[in-house]
Amino acid sequence: MQKLMTIEEFEPLTAKGKTIFFFTADWCGDCSFIKPVMPEIVENHPDMTFVEVDRDKFIDLCGDLSIFGIPSFVAFENGSEIGRFVNKDRKTKEEIESFISTL
Template sequence: MKKLESMEQFEQLKNNGKHIFLFSADWCPDCRVIEPFMPEVVEKYSDYEFVFVDRDKFIDLCKELDIFGIPSFIGFEEGKELGRFVSKERKTKQEIEDFIQSLSA
């Protein structure tokens, strides 16, 4: 999974192609819970490029996008937001896959 390095990169990725941004942080226990199965999810939904966003490094972006809980996901295609799975709740693999499937529904 690619890591977001700059706001310029975010704008570039958001506006070109299909991306799912995963907002997370090293200190977040619920984010650690999804780590073991995320590679499977990334592989299964390879029509999207997944991008890890460090919440602490990009706090202004999180405020701008109303990301107040992590882990959270937002899908974009060619600059258009397809959907979001944003909450402070722990997420299961099934919930994440259901969210991704809903993006193309």
């Protein structure tokens, strides 16, 4: 999984293919809970690009996308948002896989 390093990278990452943005923060307990299974989720979906977004570094982007709880996931395909799994609740591997299956 790659990490969003600059805000300028965001739009190009949304423009080509399917990209899932994983919004997280180091201090977030629920994010720490799910991070160990993220490599397996990424491996299960080689047709998608996964990008980790540090909520604290990109707080304005989170506001623009209405990301008010983490961990959260927003998916884009060819420049358009196609789905989101956004709330403040802890997420399980099964819930994330279920979300991805709807895309």
